[in-house]
Amino acid sequence: xxxxxxxxxVAGVVMVAGLTACNGGxxxxxxGSGGGSGSHQSPLDAALASLKTASQQVDSKKSAEIxxxxxxxxxxxxxxxxxxxxxGINMTLDITMTGGGPMSSGKPMxxxxxxxxxxxxxxxxxxGKNWIKYDYELLAKQGPAGAMMKDALxxxxxxxxxxxxxxxxxxxxxxxxxxxGVQATHYTxxxxxxxxxxxxxxxxxxxxxxxxxxxxxxxxxxxxTIDLWVSSENLLVKKREQMDGRNAMDSTVYYSNYGTKxxxxxxxxxxxxxxxxx
Numbered sequence: 001x002x003x004x005x006x007x008x009x010v011a012g013v014v015m016v017a018g019l020t021a022c023n024g025g026x027x028x029x030x031x032g033s034g035g036g037s038g039s040h041q042s043p044l045d046a047a048l049a050s051l052k053t054a055s056q057q058v059d060s061k062k063s064a065e066i067x068x069x070x071x072x073x074x075x076x077x078x079x080x081x082x083x084x085x086x087x088g089i090n091m092t093l094d095i096t097m098t099g100g101g102p103m104s105s106g107k108p109m110x111x112x113x114x115x116x117x118x119x120x121x122x123x124x125x126x127x128g129k130n131w132i133k134y135d136y137e138l139l140a141k142q143g144p145a146g147a148m149m150k151d152a153l154x155x156x157x158x159x160x161x162x163x164x165x166x167x168x169x170x171x172x173x174x175x176x177x178x179x180x181g182v183q184a185t186h187y188t189x190x191x192x193x194x195x196x197x198x199x200x201x202x203x204x205x206x207x208x209x210x211x212x213x214x215x216x217x218x219x220x221x222x223x224x225t226i227d228l229w230v231s232s233e234n235l236l237v238k239k240r241e242q243m244d245g246r247n248a249m250d251s252t253v254y255y256s257n258y259g260t261k262x263x264x265x266x267x268x269x270x271x272x273x274x275x276x277x278x
Contacts (some may be wrong), residue, residue: 008046047171047187051162057234058159061258062086077228083159084262088115092264100129100205112264115154119266131267144212157254158236165226181235184229192223221245
Protein backbone atom coordinates (compact mmCIF):
# COMPACT_ATOMS: atom_id res chain seq x y z
CA UNK A 1 0.00 0.00 0.00
CA UNK A 2 1.21 3.47 -0.82
CA UNK A 3 0.54 4.68 2.74
CA UNK A 4 2.78 1.91 4.10
CA UNK A 5 5.58 2.99 1.80
CA UNK A 6 5.22 6.58 2.96
CA UNK A 7 5.36 5.46 6.59
CA UNK A 8 8.69 3.81 5.77
CA UNK A 9 9.96 7.10 4.42
CA VAL A 10 8.78 8.86 7.58
CA ALA A 11 10.76 6.39 9.67
CA GLY A 12 13.84 7.14 7.59
CA VAL A 13 13.34 10.86 7.97
CA VAL A 14 13.23 10.54 11.75
CA MET A 15 16.68 8.98 11.79
CA VAL A 16 18.41 10.83 8.98
CA ALA A 17 17.25 14.27 9.99
CA GLY A 18 18.80 13.67 13.37
CA LEU A 19 15.54 13.70 15.25
CA THR A 20 16.52 11.27 17.95
CA ALA A 21 13.67 11.64 20.39
CA CYS A 22 14.52 12.41 23.98
CA ASN A 23 12.36 14.54 26.22
CA GLY A 24 14.76 14.67 29.14
CA GLY A 25 15.18 18.47 28.88
CA UNK A 26 18.22 20.65 29.38
CA UNK A 27 20.41 20.74 32.45
CA UNK A 28 20.95 24.03 34.25
CA UNK A 29 24.26 22.84 35.63
CA UNK A 30 26.19 22.48 32.39
CA UNK A 31 29.89 23.13 32.46
CA GLY A 32 32.99 22.70 30.35
CA SER A 33 33.55 23.74 26.76
CA GLY A 34 34.72 22.26 23.51
CA GLY A 35 35.58 18.87 25.00
CA GLY A 36 38.20 20.09 27.48
CA SER A 37 38.89 18.13 30.65
CA GLY A 38 39.37 19.95 33.95
CA SER A 39 41.92 18.49 36.37
CA HIS A 40 39.21 18.06 39.00
CA GLN A 41 36.93 16.09 36.68
CA SER A 42 36.95 12.46 35.66
CA PRO A 43 36.97 11.80 31.88
CA LEU A 44 33.26 10.90 32.08
CA ASP A 45 32.34 14.05 34.01
CA ALA A 46 34.36 16.19 31.59
CA ALA A 47 32.64 14.62 28.58
CA LEU A 48 29.18 15.07 30.11
CA ALA A 49 29.89 18.69 31.05
CA SER A 50 31.06 19.49 27.52
CA LEU A 51 28.02 17.82 25.97
CA LYS A 52 25.69 19.77 28.27
CA THR A 53 27.29 22.99 27.08
CA ALA A 54 26.86 21.86 23.48
CA SER A 55 23.20 21.00 24.07
CA GLN A 56 22.50 24.47 25.41
CA GLN A 57 24.42 26.18 22.62
CA VAL A 58 22.63 24.20 19.89
CA ASP A 59 19.28 24.93 21.51
CA SER A 60 20.00 28.67 21.47
CA LYS A 61 20.71 28.73 17.71
CA LYS A 62 17.14 27.66 16.79
CA SER A 63 17.91 26.50 13.22
CA ALA A 64 20.52 24.86 11.00
CA GLU A 65 21.14 23.34 7.61
CA ILE A 66 21.26 19.54 7.61
CA UNK A 67 22.31 16.79 5.24
CA UNK A 68 22.77 13.13 5.81
CA UNK A 69 22.53 9.53 4.68
CA UNK A 70 20.81 6.53 6.18
CA UNK A 71 21.46 2.94 5.15
CA UNK A 72 19.03 0.16 6.10
CA UNK A 73 19.67 -3.13 4.36
CA UNK A 74 20.01 -2.46 0.60
CA UNK A 75 18.20 0.88 0.79
CA UNK A 76 20.00 4.21 1.08
CA UNK A 77 18.16 7.46 1.86
CA UNK A 78 19.99 10.72 1.25
CA UNK A 79 18.52 13.96 2.58
CA UNK A 80 19.42 17.63 2.42
CA UNK A 81 17.59 20.67 3.77
CA UNK A 82 17.13 22.95 6.77
CA UNK A 83 15.38 22.75 10.15
CA UNK A 84 13.98 25.38 12.52
CA UNK A 85 13.18 24.39 16.13
CA UNK A 86 12.26 27.81 17.54
CA UNK A 87 8.55 26.92 17.70
CA GLY A 88 8.19 23.20 17.21
CA ILE A 89 9.88 21.52 14.25
CA ASN A 90 9.61 23.26 10.87
CA MET A 91 11.74 21.70 8.16
CA THR A 92 12.29 21.35 4.42
CA LEU A 93 14.07 18.35 2.88
CA ASP A 94 14.97 16.87 -0.48
CA ILE A 95 14.96 13.06 -0.12
CA THR A 96 16.53 10.59 -2.57
CA MET A 97 16.15 6.82 -2.19
CA THR A 98 18.28 4.22 -3.97
CA GLY A 99 19.19 0.56 -3.69
CA GLY A 100 15.84 -1.21 -3.84
CA GLY A 101 12.12 -0.92 -3.19
CA PRO A 102 9.30 0.74 -5.15
CA MET A 103 10.36 4.26 -4.15
CA SER A 104 14.06 3.89 -4.94
CA SER A 105 13.92 5.83 -8.17
CA GLY A 106 17.02 7.89 -7.49
CA LYS A 107 14.95 11.05 -8.08
CA PRO A 108 14.63 13.65 -5.29
CA MET A 109 11.31 13.90 -3.43
CA UNK A 110 10.28 17.07 -1.63
CA UNK A 111 9.22 16.94 2.02
CA UNK A 112 7.89 19.72 4.25
CA UNK A 113 7.33 19.61 8.01
CA UNK A 114 5.25 21.62 10.45
CA UNK A 115 4.64 20.90 14.16
CA UNK A 116 1.45 19.05 13.17
CA UNK A 117 2.17 17.15 9.94
CA UNK A 118 4.54 16.30 7.13
CA UNK A 119 3.84 16.87 3.45
CA UNK A 120 5.57 14.84 0.76
CA UNK A 121 5.72 15.24 -3.01
CA UNK A 122 6.38 11.72 -4.25
CA UNK A 123 7.28 12.89 -7.75
CA UNK A 124 4.16 11.30 -9.20
CA UNK A 125 0.53 12.48 -9.14
CA UNK A 126 -1.83 10.57 -6.81
CA UNK A 127 -5.52 11.00 -7.53
CA GLY A 128 -4.68 14.12 -9.49
CA LYS A 129 -2.78 15.66 -6.56
CA ASN A 130 0.96 16.10 -6.13
CA TRP A 131 1.28 16.21 -2.35
CA ILE A 132 0.35 13.75 0.38
CA LYS A 133 -0.17 14.85 3.98
CA TYR A 134 0.76 12.61 6.90
CA ASP A 135 -0.72 13.87 10.16
CA TYR A 136 1.32 13.02 13.25
CA GLU A 137 -1.79 12.14 15.24
CA LEU A 138 -2.60 9.53 12.59
CA LEU A 139 0.94 8.18 12.83
CA ALA A 140 0.48 7.66 16.57
CA LYS A 141 -2.66 5.59 15.96
CA GLN A 142 -0.69 3.08 13.88
CA GLY A 143 1.03 1.65 16.95
CA PRO A 144 4.00 2.21 19.28
CA ALA A 145 6.48 2.82 16.44
CA GLY A 146 4.16 5.43 14.96
CA ALA A 147 3.72 7.04 18.36
CA MET A 148 7.48 7.30 18.75
CA MET A 149 7.79 8.86 15.29
CA LYS A 150 5.12 11.41 16.22
CA ASP A 151 7.04 12.23 19.38
CA ALA A 152 10.27 12.65 17.43
CA LEU A 153 8.84 14.68 14.58
CA UNK A 154 7.01 17.08 16.87
CA UNK A 155 9.44 17.68 19.68
CA UNK A 156 13.01 17.18 18.66
CA UNK A 157 16.01 19.05 17.32
CA UNK A 158 19.77 18.38 17.03
CA UNK A 159 20.29 19.28 20.69
CA UNK A 160 18.15 16.31 21.72
CA UNK A 161 20.69 14.00 20.09
CA UNK A 162 23.22 15.37 22.54
CA UNK A 163 20.74 15.03 25.41
CA UNK A 164 20.24 11.34 24.63
CA UNK A 165 23.93 10.56 25.00
CA UNK A 166 24.06 12.62 28.20
CA UNK A 167 21.05 10.75 29.61
CA UNK A 168 22.70 7.41 28.91
CA UNK A 169 25.62 8.31 31.19
CA UNK A 170 27.77 6.13 28.92
CA UNK A 171 29.99 8.43 26.93
CA UNK A 172 33.69 9.04 26.39
CA UNK A 173 35.83 11.43 24.41
CA UNK A 174 37.39 9.74 21.37
CA UNK A 175 39.80 12.44 20.25
CA UNK A 176 39.91 15.44 17.91
CA UNK A 177 38.93 15.15 14.25
CA UNK A 178 38.39 17.30 11.19
CA UNK A 179 34.74 17.43 10.07
CA UNK A 180 34.43 19.16 6.72
CA GLY A 181 37.13 21.63 7.61
CA VAL A 182 35.97 22.15 11.21
CA GLN A 183 38.06 20.89 14.13
CA ALA A 184 35.74 18.94 16.41
CA THR A 185 35.83 16.78 19.53
CA HIS A 186 34.49 13.26 18.98
CA TYR A 187 32.30 11.68 21.68
CA THR A 188 31.01 8.12 21.57
CA UNK A 189 28.68 5.90 23.59
CA UNK A 190 26.60 2.74 23.28
CA UNK A 191 23.05 2.39 24.57
CA UNK A 192 21.14 -0.86 25.04
CA UNK A 193 17.81 -1.11 23.20
CA UNK A 194 15.77 -1.31 26.43
CA UNK A 195 17.40 1.91 27.69
CA UNK A 196 17.13 3.57 24.30
CA UNK A 197 13.38 3.04 24.05
CA UNK A 198 12.76 4.48 27.51
CA UNK A 199 14.96 7.51 26.89
CA UNK A 200 13.62 8.18 23.40
CA UNK A 201 9.91 8.16 24.08
CA UNK A 202 9.10 9.28 27.60
CA UNK A 203 5.72 10.58 26.44
CA UNK A 204 4.57 7.06 25.50
CA UNK A 205 2.57 4.80 27.78
CA UNK A 206 4.30 1.94 29.56
CA UNK A 207 2.49 -0.60 27.36
CA UNK A 208 3.57 1.18 24.18
CA UNK A 209 7.15 1.32 25.41
CA UNK A 210 7.17 -2.43 26.08
CA UNK A 211 5.61 -3.15 22.69
CA UNK A 212 8.18 -0.96 20.93
CA UNK A 213 11.04 -2.62 22.78
CA UNK A 214 9.68 -6.03 21.78
CA UNK A 215 9.44 -4.97 18.11
CA UNK A 216 13.08 -3.90 18.13
CA UNK A 217 14.22 -7.11 19.82
CA UNK A 218 12.29 -9.20 17.30
CA UNK A 219 14.25 -7.44 14.57
CA UNK A 220 17.45 -8.56 16.27
CA UNK A 221 18.37 -5.10 17.55
CA UNK A 222 20.22 -5.12 20.87
CA UNK A 223 22.08 -1.80 21.04
CA UNK A 224 22.78 1.51 19.32
CA THR A 225 26.12 3.25 19.10
CA ILE A 226 25.97 7.05 19.03
CA ASP A 227 28.88 9.21 17.89
CA LEU A 228 28.82 13.01 18.13
CA TRP A 229 31.30 15.59 16.88
CA VAL A 230 31.23 19.00 18.62
CA SER A 231 33.09 22.07 17.35
CA SER A 232 35.18 24.48 19.45
CA GLU A 233 32.09 26.75 19.39
CA ASN A 234 30.19 23.99 21.23
CA LEU A 235 28.00 23.23 18.21
CA LEU A 236 27.09 19.77 16.98
CA VAL A 237 28.57 19.37 13.49
CA LYS A 238 28.12 15.64 12.90
CA LYS A 239 26.17 12.74 14.33
CA ARG A 240 26.34 9.04 13.51
CA GLU A 241 23.97 6.37 14.83
CA GLN A 242 24.44 2.66 14.25
CA MET A 243 21.90 0.05 15.34
CA ASP A 244 22.51 -3.66 14.98
CA GLY A 245 19.95 -6.30 13.96
CA ARG A 246 18.78 -8.08 10.83
CA ASN A 247 18.09 -4.72 9.19
CA ALA A 248 21.10 -2.92 10.63
CA MET A 249 20.85 0.86 10.41
CA ASP A 250 23.70 3.30 9.85
CA SER A 251 22.78 7.00 9.85
CA THR A 252 25.11 9.99 9.51
CA VAL A 253 23.97 13.62 9.69
CA TYR A 254 25.93 16.87 9.28
CA TYR A 255 24.83 20.22 10.75
CA SER A 256 26.00 23.60 9.46
CA ASN A 257 25.06 27.27 9.04
CA TYR A 258 23.35 27.51 12.42
CA GLY A 259 20.82 30.34 12.59
CA THR A 260 19.83 30.00 8.93
CA LYS A 261 16.36 31.14 7.85
CA UNK A 262 13.94 28.28 7.20
CA UNK A 263 10.87 29.05 5.11
CA UNK A 264 8.26 26.27 4.94
CA UNK A 265 5.69 27.12 2.26
CA UNK A 266 2.89 24.57 2.30
CA UNK A 267 1.20 23.51 -0.95
CA UNK A 268 -2.39 24.62 -1.60
CA UNK A 269 -5.01 22.40 0.04
CA UNK A 270 -6.44 21.60 -3.40
CA UNK A 271 -3.19 19.82 -4.29
CA UNK A 272 -2.96 17.73 -1.09
CA UNK A 273 -4.40 14.28 -0.31
CA UNK A 274 -4.44 12.08 2.79
CA UNK A 275 -3.22 8.47 2.37
CA UNK A 276 -6.04 5.89 2.16
CA UNK A 277 -6.68 4.08 5.41
CA UNK A 278 -4.87 6.70 7.49
